[in-house]
Amino acid sequence: LTDGPCYAGIDCGSWNTKAALVDAGGRFVASAVVRTAADVQAAAARAFEELLAAARVDRSAVAEIWSTGFGRHAVTFATGSRTELDAHARGALQSVPGPITVIDVGGQDAKIIVIDAAGRRVAHKMNRKCAAGTGSFLEEIALRLDVRIGELPALAAQFGEELRLGSFCTVFTGTEVLHLIREGKRPADLARAAYRSVVKRVLEMERVEGKVVATGGVVAHHPMVVELLEEAIGQPVAVPAHPQEIGALGVATAAREAARGAGRVEGVA
Amino acid sequence: VELLRALGYEVFFPENHGALLGASRVANDTMGTAHAAGYSPDICSYLTSDVGSYLSRKTPLQRYGIAQTPRADLLLFNTNQCREVRDWFEFYGREWNVPVVGITSFRDLGDVEQHHVDAIVRQMEALVPILESVAGRRLDAGGLEEAVRRSRTCSELWGECLRTAAVRPAPLTFFDGTIQMGPAVVLRGTAEACDYYRLLLGELRGRVAARAGALPRERFRLYWDGMPVWGRLRELSSLFAELETSVVASTYCNSWIFEALDPRDPLPSMARASLELFIARSEEPKQRYLERMVREFSVDGLVFHDSKTCPNNSNARFGMPARLRRELGLPVLVLDGDLNDLRCFSDEQARTNIEGFVEQLEGMAPRSPAEVRA
Numbered sequence: 001l002t003d004g005p006c007y008a009g010i011d012c013g014s015w016n017t018k019a020a021l022v023d024a025g026g027r028f029v030a031s032a033v034v035r036t037a038a039d040v041q042a043a044a045a046r047a048f049e050e051l052l053a054a055a056r057v058d059r060s061a062v063a064e065i066w067s068t069g070f071g072r073h074a075v076t077f078a079t080g081s082r083t084e085l086d087a088h089a090r091g092a093l094q095s096v097p098g099p100i101t102v103i104d105v106g107g108q109d110a111k112i113i114v115i116d117a118a119g120r121r122v123a124h125k126m127n128r129k130c131a132a133g134t135g136s137f138l139e140e141i142a143l144r145l146d147v148r149i150g151e152l153p154a155l156a157a158q159f160g161e162e163l164r165l166g167s168f169c170t171v172f173t174g175t176e177v178l179h180l181i182r183e184g185k186r187p188a189d190l191a192r193a194a195y196r197s198v199v200k201r202v203l204e205m206e207r208v209e210g211k212v213v214a215t216g217g218v219v220a221h222h223p224m225v226v227e228l229l230e231e232a233i234g235q236p237v238a239v240p241a242h243p244q245e246i247g248a249l250g251v252a253t254a255a256r257e258a259a260r261g262a263g264r265v266e267g268v269a
Numbered sequence: 270v271e272l273l274r275a276l277g278y279e280v281f282f283p284e285n286h287g288a289l290l291g292a293s294r295v296a297n298d299t300m301g302t303a304h305a306a307g308y309s310p311d312i313c314s315y316l317t318s319d320v321g322s323y324l325s326r327k328t329p330l331q332r333y334g335i336a337q338t339p340r341a342d343l344l345l346f347n348t349n350q351c352r353e354v355r356d357w358f359e360f361y362g363r364e365w366n367v368p369v370v371g372i373t374s375f376r377d378l379g380d381v382e383q384h385h386v387d388a389i390v391r392q393m394e395a396l397v398p399i400l401e402s403v404a405g406r407r408l409d410a411g412g413l414e415e416a417v418r419r420s421r422t423c424s425e426l427w428g429e430c431l432r433t434a435a436v437r438p439a440p441l442t443f444f445d446g447t448i449q450m451g452p453a454v455v456l457r458g459t460a461e462a463c464d465y466y467r468l469l470l471g472e473l474r475g476r477v478a479a480r481a482g483a484l485p486r487e488r489f490r491l492y493w494d495g496m497p498v499w500g501r502l503r504e505l506s507s508l509f510a511e512l513e514t515s516v517v518a519s520t521y522c523n524s525w526i527f528e529a530l531d532p533r534d535p536l537p538s539m540a541r542a543s544l545e546l547f548i549a550r551s552e553e554p555k556q557r558y559l560e561r562m563v564r565e566f567s568v569d570g571l572v573f574h575d576s577k578t579c580p581n582n583s584n585a586r587f588g589m590p591a592r593l594r595r596e597l598g599l600p601v602l603v604l605d606g607d608l609n610d611l612r613c614f615s616d617e618q619a620r621t622n623i624e625g626f627v628e629q630l631e632g633m634a635p636r637s638p639a640e641v642r643a
Contacts (some may be wrong), residue, residue: 070617085625086632109618121629123594126618128605207591 005063009252012071015107020248030055040071091250133201156191287315291499291609346371389540426466438482444506446522495574
């Protein structure tokens with residue numbers, strides 16, 4: 001329960017729809033995550049209802065509902081929207097002040113967002129029209145390894161041998177995995193190699209400098225990605241408290257700032 | 270082309286048909302036929318669209334009662350822009366059993382030296398007897414001078430038209446330019462092209478005087494480098510307009526300005542014009558050119574279209590965006606796509622990239638109100 005108006009953000013992702021609520025002071029109140037499935041609008045409504053229940057606030061207490069993510073324009077009850085680039089930048093800045101580089105790995109896209117010391121977004125890169133380096137890639141590999149995507153982290157944790165997957169394309173990697181299984185390679189080692197492949201593809205998108213913040217559903221549910229990312233860049237990677245809901249949090253923050261007329265990204269150095 | 274005009278040829282440009290196939294989105298129905306015939310999906314999608322159009326007998330020209338592109342008596346190429354044009358013409362040469370001749374040009378030139386020009390002039394001179402033989406007439410020096418004079422005038426007028434966009438608000442955008450450049454591409458060297466641009470220039474100057482911008486409101490100004498995404502002209506044009514962002518200048522539309530053309534010195538000036546073209550140059554002169562355009566058109570950022578099947582007209586592949594971002598301090602966006610192959614273009618990803626880029630510009634400028642739906 002909070003005092004004063006709240007601000008909701010809904011991030012319509014390809015796999016999951018995330019919702020987050022911030023209070024009048026911009027503090028995180030609650031979040032919710034539901035499957036997007038085929039109906040973006042219905043998923044957004046469901047996520048919002050679950051958010052209200054989790055926060056134990058009434059709909060009337062929510063002053064603004066803003067949307068982000070690929071389905072942002074489909075949320076008819078949203079009163080404003082920002083791209084996921086803006087939302088993730090704002091969300092990440094709630095945890096770590098600029099200058100930072102945000103690495104977001106989602107279901108169907110990966111992005112790198114560069115933010116300067118003043119909290120301004122100065123550059124971004126999104127993955128090409130390709131699933132490599134995204135959650136969809138991991139789903140394909142899980143399928144080849146005959147495990148559910150949720151079982152992939154535990155499987156990878158049992159690794160013994162460091163393997164490298166050489167293919168760029170998700171379909172070709174699937175074939176490569178089948179070939180390696182036939183050669184007697186262990187599924188646990190292949191699972192870890194898949195995580196390493198995601199990290200490699202993401203780091204090929206843009207040069208990563210300074211403090212790094214990792215966000216997104218893949219980061220939230222596949223901690224080995226963060227471990228391998230740290231290994232690859234040789235420095236610790238910050239993971240916010242709610243990495244999967246960071247876009248929803250960011251767009252809720254944008255809604256609050258717009259309502260207050262602040263026009264300034266808060267949480268920056 | 271001036272040689273052909275002077276010899277009385279009716280000149281057609283397969284690239285133009287390629288663009289037509291792309292803009293009408295017929296390309297996506299025809300390319301597959303060329304791929305199946307052995308032309309890779311990784312090569313120029315103008316080529317595969319057009320060859321596929323020929324093989325499948327599908328063309329948007331049919332809407333205008335034209336069954337297919339006309340059979341040529343001769344095919345003349347210049348590889349100054351890419352090698353594909355030669356391979357493309359050789360396809361037709363085999364189909365029609367007609368001569369395929371041309372100029373094998375220099376690529377990635379730093380400074381254009383006299384010996385480069387001389388080498389191209391020698392190739393042009395060697396072509397003349399073949400062109401004369403097919404045309405059945407001798408090249409008339411006066412006719413060539415006249416064609417070069419008209420091309421030069423056309424270039425100057427088209428350049429003047431494009432330069433009106435240096436003013437705020439810009440009276441035309443890159444998207445308008447991709448249509449308006451038609452006469453400079455297909456009618457260069459003719460009086461009709463010059464007449465067209467005199468008319469257009471008058472209209473644009475009128476718009477400048479009246480402060481009538483191409484967009485109702487121009488919050489930001491951008492530069493576009495690379496090919497258009499022909500099948501998404503309307504969508505992209507509308508998106509930028511919705512974001513009150515004017516794409517005021519481009520490398521592409523400026524590629525039909527040939528400053529070197531000189532009717533007093535036809536062949537050497539034609540050779541120099543073909544070599545000085547942006548696409549034929551190395552990274553360093555390209556960067557100088559882009560920096561000059563950024564200043565001339567007072568843009569707030571640059572968009573590079575990295576066209577999957579057109580490496581020669583994609584300038585984001587050798588570090589140029591990062592260098593310009595660093596050296597000009599301007600934001601740069603790279604869009605992945607293609608000139609004709611829409612399978613290489615993601616509408617949603619492009620929209621997010623462009624909207625996100627404009628949000629970035631908003632964040633860098635004095636903050637404007639966030640997007641709020643009524």
